[in-house]
């Protein structure tokens with residue numbers, strides 16, 4: 361009888377561990393995310409810590425975005441995190457060539473991907489986007505991330521501190537997902553330099 365209860369307890373433990381593991385696997389962090397699937401649309405491109413977006417060479421003003429991805433503690437660099445960005449052209453439009461497939465039909469072709477290394481650092485070379493032509497929305501760069509443990513989720517867009525459309529009211533609306541997306545651009549050697557660090561899970565719903 362005693363042996364039977366030991367076996368029953370053991371089975372209970374095994375099954376509860378199993379369901380715990382399944383729960384972690386199925387956890388959906390960050391809420392809904394329309395278009396986040398685009399983070400997987402890099403095709404056969406090898407993901408590095410640095411990426412240069414299309415039209416960088418011929419477009420002004422140029423922009424260099426750098427940052428470090430940290431674990432939730434805000435200190436430990438996070439490795440193997442994929443970051444996807446896309447933004448408008450200088451006319452404020454998500455530019456198409458006409459042969460786009462998948463989410464490029466919405467995001468356009470001005471987009472890029474990186475994957476962090478051991479030090480968590482990443483860099484994108486691109487140009488400053490422009491605000492939408494017919495809406496008073498501040499210029500912005502969309503960002504989606506995929507860390508190894510969890511599903512993809514979007515984080516606060518990069519927005520520019522010197523943008524007149526980034527009013528106090530707009531600043532109040534920002535959610536600070538993975539930290540603030542407000543960057544302070546500095547012009548150095550003819551290129552705007554900005555830094556956007558990312559703290560995984562910060563202000564992300566359902567993040568354990």
Ligand SMILES: [Fe+2]
Pocket residue numbers: 500502
């Ligand atoms: Fe947008």
